[in-house]
Amino acid sequence: MSWISDHGLSWMQKLGVRIIGSGRIPKHVAFIMDGNRRFAKKHNVQKIEGHLKGFDRLSETLNWCLELGIKEVTVYAFSIENFKRTQDEVDGLMDLATEKFQRLLEEKDKLTEHGVHIRVIGNLDLLPIDLRRLMAKAMLMTKDNSKAILNIAFAYTGREEIMQGVKQTVHGVADGVLSTVDITQDLLSKTFYTNHSPIPDLLIRTSGEVRLSDFLLWQVSCSCVYFSNVLWPDFTVWDFLSAVFYYQRCHQNLKHVQHLENECDGLHQSITTEDFVLNLNKKRELYLAQLAN
Amino acid sequence: MAFNLFRAILVLIHVIYDVYCEARRALRCARQHLEDYFFSPRGLEAEIEYVRQERKVLDKPLSHLAVILGPEVVSVRDVVRLALWCHAAGATYVSFYDPSGQLKKNKFALDDALISACKVKSHIPKTNGYINGYAGKQFPHIMLLDISDGKPGIVRVAKQICEEVLSKELSPNEVDLELFSKYVMKESGVPEPELAFYCGDIFSLYGFLPWHSRVTEFLPLHSHHNVSVLNFVTLLRRYNRCEQRLGT
Numbered sequence: 204m205s206w207i208s209d210h211g212l213s214w215m216q217k218l219g220v221r222i223i224g225s226g227r228i229p230k231h232v233a234f235i236m237d238g239n240r241r242f243a244k245k246h247n248v249q250k251i252e253g254h255l256k257g258f259d260r261l262s263e264t265l266n267w268c269l270e271l272g273i274k275e276v277t278v279y280a281f282s283i284e285n286f287k288r289t290q291d292e293v294d295g296l297m298d299l300a301t302e303k304f305q306r307l308l309e310e311k312d313k314l315t316e317h318g319v320h321i322r323v324i325g326n327l328d329l330l331p332i333d334l335r336r337l338m339a340k341a342m343l344m345t346k347d348n349s350k351a352i353l354n355i356a357f358a359y360t361g362r363e364e365i366m367q368g369v370k371q372t373v374h375g376v377a378d379g380v381l382s383t384v385d386i387t388q389d390l391l392s393k394t395f396y397t398n399h400s401p402i403p404d405l406l407i408r409t410s411g412e413v414r415l416s417d418f419l420l421w422q423v424s425c426s427c428v429y430f431s432n433v434l435w436p437d438f439t440v441w442d443f444l445s446a447v448f449y450y451q452r453c454h455q456n457l458k459h460v461q462h463l464e465n466e467c468d469g470l471h472q473s474i475t476t477e478d479f480v481l482n483l484n485k486k487r488e489l490y491l492a493q494l495a496n
Numbered sequence: 497m498a499f500n501l502f503r504a505i506l507v508l509i510h511v512i513y514d515v516y517c518e519a520r521r522a523l524r525c526a527r528q529h530l531e532d533y534f535f536s537p538r539g540l541e542a543e544i545e546y547v548r549q550e551r552k553v554l555d556k557p558l559s560h561l562a563v564i565l566g567p568e569v570v571s572v573r574d575v576v577r578l579a580l581w582c583h584a585a586g587a588t589y590v591s592f593y594d595p596s597g598q599l600k601k602n603k604f605a606l607d608d609a610l611i612s613a614c615k616v617k618s619h620i621p622k623t624n625g626y627i628n629g630y631a632g633k634q635f636p637h638i639m640l641l642d643i644s645d646g647k648p649g650i651v652r653v654a655k656q657i658c659e660e661v662l663s664k665e666l667s668p669n670e671v672d673l674e675l676f677s678k679y680v681m682k683e684s685g686v687p688e689p690e691l692a693f694y695c696g697d698i699f700s701l702y703g704f705l706p707w708h709s710r711v712t713e714f715l716p717l718h719s720h721h722n723v724s725v726l727n728f729v730t731l732l733r734r735y736n737r738c739e740q741r742l743g744t
Contacts, residue, residue: 225503362707374668385652429699464703
């Protein structure tokens with residue numbers, strides 16, 4: 204199945220999208236796509252079949268997001284902790300990802316038409332070299348698209364991201380580029396894998412689990428979180444619209460705490476921090492270009 | 497024109513949903529009153545004893561239980577009750593997270609309320625400030641947290657590490673997950689909570705400790721005002737049923 208599904212919506216679903224879409228729409232939505240394996244078990248099929256169904260659901264969800272005008276989507280595809288699964292399953296998932304990224308490169312025209320920019324967030328060093336190269340190519344190929352952004356968290360955990368960011372900052376201080384007073388929430392968030400994204404307005408987790416499982420720990424601290432009981436492959440447009448409806452009801456209540464959090468940070472910003480961040484971004488671009496070759 | 501019609505329908509749905517939520521809340525309160533009237537133990541002592549009995553059926557560890565008060569106005573009386581129940585449920589650490597910091601400001605009132613609630617003086621749990629004191633494994637630490645303990649806590653740890661690097665106590669390459677986690681845990685004074693209750697109708701972390709909420713189970717308490725011990729125990733049982741797969 205293609206990355207952006209062509210499945211049309213029924214007239215009822217379209218009506219639902221139009222109604223919900225007339226209200227406030229989150230700019231950035233994050234998904235923990237949980238329940239593929241339970242889906243496979245329920246239907247008595249191989250685990251990888253469940254993951255495949257999960258991918259199909261993702262491509263439909265991306266289509267719904269485009270319909271609704273959600274500009275940015277971040278999905279949790281593979282956690283660093285998932286490397287602890289059986290070798291068979293990990294291999295299967297890597298093969299699936301390789302196949303899907305190859306497909307993505309073939310779909311250049313379609314992605315350009317929709318203006319989709321793909322970013323992979325996570326520690327790419329942990330991945331097989333072929334997959335890494337495909338991911339880097341996909342990111343470079345779509346980097347000038349700006350209508351919609353899809354961040355794929357792969358070999359990612361929120362803690363690893365925070366630790367890497369702090370480590371970069373510590374190096375900056377040790378090299379004399381930064382001073383200790385320059386370290387703020389704002390600076391740290393600019394060192395993360397998600398440095399180009401605004402914070403998610405809404406986080407959706409499927410399958411009835413009520414945990415964050417190390418996903419975007421820093422970024423969702425003041426976001427609206429929606430737990431859905433359905434398994435990810437069973438997630439329908441109605442479940443999705445319910446989540447957005449929930450967001451419409453709660454976003455006002457969270458403004459106050461977002462404001463409190465920003466207040467803690469003060470207004471410290473200097474030219475040195477800007478230079479530091481610019482350099483960091485340049486280094487990352489260089490790294491991607493090297494990977495793609 | 498069409499957009500205005502859709503908008504009107506959406507507003508109407510929100511209004512109907514508001515009514516539905518209010519009705520549900522009223523029903524929940526009514527049910528809770530009835531349950532409390534017929535089944536709930538009377539008085540704090542009896543409530544604590546009830547939780548202690550229930551704890552025996554819990555087989556999952558509970559080192560830290562967090563209560564996210566979120567948008568609610570603090571009720572010191574209910575915080576005391578919750579703290580003592582959590583203690584009875586076997587939690588070594590109990591934390592109350594109030595983003596606005598009101599609870600921290602009321603620390604002395606809370607200490608007084610705790611002292612008068614505990615008949616046996618040696619069983620008085622200690623609130624922050626006694627972290628390194630004698631409130632060890634036997635009695636829970638009660639931690640009061642606010643927004644400045646969340647992301648700003650991580651910023652403080654990053655600064656501390658930088659200072660240590662500058663004074664050559666640490667090399668930047670030594671920074672890894674284990675080391676950083678150790679520093680963050682020490683800074684906050686609490687371990688990762690296995691379980692957190694949140695108040696209010698919606699779920700958000702309200703800026704709660706980001707590093708700590710990696711695998712925490714978040715369950716809805718609805719409100720900490722006049723919280724029912726039966727509800728508290730139901731949530732503990734629900735927590736006991738949750739399966740942790742830790743990525744595998």
